[in-house]
Amino acid sequence: MKIKIIIADDNSFIREGMKIILSTFEEFEILQTLNDGREAVEYCINNDVDIAILDVRMPDMNGVEATKLIAEKTKTKPLILTTFDDDEYIVDAIKNGAKGYLLKNNDPEKIKDALISVYNGNTVMQEVVLDKIKEHLKENKREKECKIDRSLFTERELDVMSLIAKGYSNKEISKTLFISEGTVANYITSILGKTSLEHRTQIAIYFIKGDLE
Template sequence: MQKIQVLIADDDSLIREGLKIILDMDERFHVVDTVDNGLKAIESCKNKPIDVALLDMRMPVMNGVEAIKYISNSSKVKILVLTTFDEDDYIKEALKYGAKGYILKNNTPDAIKNAIISVYHGSNVIEDVIMEKLKQGFVDTDDNKIDINKFTKREIEVIKYISKGLSNKEISEKLFLSEGTVKNYITNILNKTELKHRTQIAIYYINGKIE
């Protein structure tokens, strides 16, 4: 079984080393690197074979948001925010710039592992308390709504499944399509909306901004 290659970026050495021990004890994971700031996280993602990057938000030298921007635009690394901070600005910026998940550090080790696996397989993972904030509409509230009539019936189905957190594989099984076809639909949706990634599609739909 191929192990998920993980980067841990956190300025708290206890968190870094504790997570490394927990993940490396599980045969499904291999911690490739641990770093203490966003700039080092970027360098690691550029130079090492990383599948999922666990990023804290508040770090010295470069914070998590700035690191997310660069990593999302320059690599295929999937980003899972693991932090103690659930402030609106952090959530908004992290998801806007490409984070595939946002969870808090008070989760159990099993919950964190499951989140890594879900993000690795293409699903969005949003903590319940974070999802409630999204539903309250604080994210992208100033943006214009998107006319649902610009989408085909199949694209609307894909949007609904994305908003439920399904991966491309799960959507393909639901709609009896290949994963490649689902990816093409998502690309078309992103092009029509000028959004950057599937998490934004979910946020727009949850907030009633696609109608």
């Protein structure tokens, strides 16, 4: 079964180019290309879509707003594909439920691997993107201090949080810490319960924002 994908970008050259590139991979079926976030949301509500690739800067409704609505109203997984010029949107997009955040200058194979990983339930963020988040949150700390109370968590939970913040999947965390994937999932459930967060991407931001090293 192929992974069903839509591409939303107001630049027709980029979205059609992305369609051509991804169509060369047998794993994907490109259902539709769209002009803006509102069209993407409506399409995902009315159709069975696995992944919505969204640009950030789009007219009518941008990728951040579309991500929020798609995450809330559908089972589609939003993936942001954008440029460094959109730094200010990174944190908001991830908080709103983006399952991945990649730069457009990646080679096709890396984008393919990211899409497959997101489809399989993982969150994908490039290291450079994580660095941008960390920079952004450290700047905000000057205005509002936010520290994590380490006493809330076990050392193993802190290890898991650290690896999530680095973009590791459950499988990668399992191999790194020499524990089963089921145990990783249990730790994540415990962390979510202690923090009232909703998903692993929020754990990454929570960890980075607390400046835990």
